[in-house]
Amino acid sequence: MKVRILVSLKPSVLDPQGQTVRNALHTLGYKSVKDVRQGKVFEVELEEPERSEAEKIIPEIADKVLANPIIEKFTWEIIED
Amino acid sequence: MKFGVVVFPGSNCDYDTFHALQNVMGQETVFLWHKDHNLQNVDCVVLPGGFSYGDYLRSGAIARFSPIMSEVKKFAASGGLVLGICNGFQILLEAGLLPGAMLRNKNLKFLCQHVYIRIENAKTAFSNSGKKGQVLKIPIAHFDGNYYAEPELLAELEKNQQIVFRYCDEKGRVTEEANVNGSVHNIAGIVNREGNVLGMMPHPERASEKILGSEDGRVIFQSMINYLEKKSGSRKKKTTRPSRPAVSPLPPLIETF
Numbered sequence: 001m002k003v004r005i006l007v008s009l010k011p012s013v014l015d016p017q018g019q020t021v022r023n024a025l026h027t028l029g030y031k032s033v034k035d036v037r038q039g040k041v042f043e044v045e046l047e048e049p050e051r052s053e054a055e056k057i058i059p060e061i062a063d064k065v066l067a068n069p070i071i072e073k074f075t076w077e078i079i080e081d
Numbered sequence: 082m083k084f085g086v087v088v089f090p091g092s093n094c095d096y097d098t099f100h101a102l103q104n105v106m107g108q109e110t111v112f113l114w115h116k117d118h119n120l121q122n123v124d125c126v127v128l129p130g131g132f133s134y135g136d137y138l139r140s141g142a143i144a145r146f147s148p149i150m151s152e153v154k155k156f157a158a159s160g161g162l163v164l165g166i167c168n169g170f171q172i173l174l175e176a177g178l179l180p181g182a183m184l185r186n187k188n189l190k191f192l193c194q195h196v197y198i199r200i201e202n203a204k205t206a207f208s209n210s211g212k213k214g215q216v217l218k219i220p221i222a223h224f225d226g227n228y229y230a231e232p233e234l235l236a237e238l239e240k241n242q243q244i245v246f247r248y249c250d251e252k253g254r255v256t257e258e259a260n261v262n263g264s265v266h267n268i269a270g271i272v273n274r275e276g277n278v279l280g281m282m283p284h285p286e287r288a289s290e291k292i293l294g295s296e297d298g299r300v301i302f303q304s305m306i307n308y309l310e311k312k313s314g315s316r317k318k319k320t321t322r323p324s325r326p327a328v329s330p331l332p333p334l335i336e337t338f
Binding site: 009012013014016017020065066068070071 | 138139142146175181182184185187188189229231263
């Protein structure tokens with residue numbers, strides 16, 4: 001089973017990388033781009049095909065290791081059974 | 082007193098830190114390999130600067146799970162002195178031994194330069210040999226030194242006087258311009274509530290000898306020695322200390338692998 005986890009900075013945290021990307025897009029003419037936030041994608045492959053296994057350990061992995069809960073939030077979804 | 086410098090894969094300031102403690106400050110110093118569970122009876126643990134685990138995932142995010150960190154946590158919990166320099170500070174934050182987190186520098190540049198920091202609290206184990214308001218010239222070298230704390234935590238740090246160093250100009254003025262990495266409230270170094278764990282982004286070991294451009298880093302090391310000697314003096318009978326060791330070649334670390 002493959003799980004995709006998206007980690008990004010919490011909205012209250014300054015994201016200069018995202019802002020730099022936004023400014024670059026503006027320079028290229030994409031003036032309608034209002035804001036950009038940069039994050040990380042993790043694709044985790046689990047041995048177990050059970051959804052319950054993913055629901056048990058993915059939030060733990062994300063909270064303990066993949067994200068720093070002080071400054072980052074995460075979402076996850078199963079992309080392949 | 083005995084100091085231990087932890088070495089993680091990717092640490093690169095371990096030898097400079099060892100040199101500053103053993104040869105400049107005259108203290109018995111040992112290296113502590115990250116995979117060991119033995120702190121070798123040190124009085125103080127130092128987590129040095131560098132790029133542990135290549136800063137993969139986040140700076141210090143993987144080093145915090147190294148085997149020796151369980152020992153460092155127990156040591157800190159029982160009141161042992163712990164100093165985290167740069168990457169060491171990042172590791173202490175990720176390990177939860179200090180509150181808050183590090184973000185990428187505000188201007189997205191790797192900053193490698195001398196800065197001035199002001200002693201905000203001279204009553205700690207790491208600053209007692211200095212004075213409140215004293216300005217120290219110490220170099221920084223980091224990409225992720227932008228200290229962040231949520232408003233409630235920030236208020237608590239201020240109230241409890243846990244902010245030990247702030248970025249300032251050479252006259253000691255805490256200005257926005259002096260805050261090169263964007264840290265909240267110009268924070269350059271903080272201590273935990275109990276006062277025995279300190280993290281700072283500047284490198285005192287790189288400002289311990291005149292030839293390096295500043296000796297101000299010695300204030301931190303001398304403070305720690307003062308604190309430890311006072312602490313041991315009150316509990317143990319004072320034994321004759323060996324005379325300051327001659328400048329010795331650094332031990333090869335390879336043997337411990």
